[in-house]
Amino acid sequence: MERIISPSILAADFMNLREEIELINKSSAQWLHCDVMDGVFVPNISFGLPVVSMVGKLSEKPLDVHLMTIEPQNHIADFYKAGAKNITIHYEACRHLHRTVHLIKSLGINAGISLNPHTPVHFLEEIITDVDLVLIMSVNPGFGGQKLIQNSFSKIERLKELIEKKNSNAMIQVDGGVTLENARQLFEAGVNNIVAGTTIFKSEDPKRTIELLLEA
Numbered sequence: 001m002e003r004i005i006s007p008s009i010l011a012a013d014f015m016n017l018r019e020e021i022e023l024i025n026k027s028s029a030q031w032l033h034c035d036v037m038d039g040v041f042v043p044n045i046s047f048g049l050p051v052v053s054m055v056g057k058l059s060e061k062p063l064d065v066h067l068m069t070i071e072p073q074n075h076i077a078d079f080y081k082a083g084a085k086n087i088t089i090h091y092e093a094c095r096h097l098h099r100t101v102h103l104i105k106s107l108g109i110n111a112g113i114s115l116n117p118h119t120p121v122h123f124l125e126e127i128i129t130d131v132d133l134v135l136i137m138s139v140n141p142g143f144g145g146q147k148l149i150q151n152s153f154s155k156i157e158r159l160k161e162l163i164e165k166k167n168s169n170a171m172i173q174v175d176g177g178v179t180l181e182n183a184r185q186l187f188e189a190g191v192n193n194i195v196a197g198t199t200i201f202k203s204e205d206p207k208r209t210i211e212l213l214l215e216a
């Protein structure tokens with residue numbers, strides 16, 4: 001599977017968001033990651049529909065919407081209309097995960113499930129063949145700029161084993177604390193899709209940083 005870099009706009013300069021999105025448009029990144037936080041599922045509030053809709057109008061890259069919210073099923077249609085091409089919901093936020101995954105897929109877009117650091121991979125046994133993507137949170141969700149949790153590497157390997165065992169087509173995405181130093185090890189563990197915010201947007205040359213992540 002080809003490598004994908006998904007810059008997270010959570011770390012972008014919101015005073016110059018148009019320029020930041022145009023920079024990503026001109027970069028070798030394949031997706032644009034939008035971290036939606038409700039202040040309930042995670043302790044932080046980030047941004048919602050007005051921002052994602054505007055980003056969707058400016059971005060030439062598919063929008064990858066990461067819903068860190070309770071009751072994500074209530075927001076799927078709105079973020080689809082805002083231009084999401086992938087919507088990722090949290091295992092821990094869903095009482096009816098299978099129903100919500102199929103609600104997303106019924107719109108003709110990709111459905112992802114995200115696991116917080118404490119949630120084991122085997123909880124996905126019965127749904128791994130329904131989803132297009134599994135997002136391994138390598139930090140506790142809610143904030144950018146954190147350190148990657150070391151257990152993430154073996155967790156990604158366990159996820160890769162489950163995907164192969166169940167003959168799933170799911171992509172493996174990782175989010176949180178990704179750097180130029182740990183990217184290669186993440187790819188070697190089985191990641192196909194890297195979310196990075198701080199490493200990209202706080203670097204001297206974000207476009208070059210994206211290239212270096214792709215080549216890691």
Ligand code: DX5
Nearest residue numbers: 141142144145176177197198
């Ligand atoms: C956590 C967020 C962050 C963000 C990227 O809830 O999801 O992981 O995308 O963070 P950094 O800045 O660590 O790449």
Ligand code: ZN
Nearest residue numbers: 035066175195
């Ligand atoms: Zn995210």
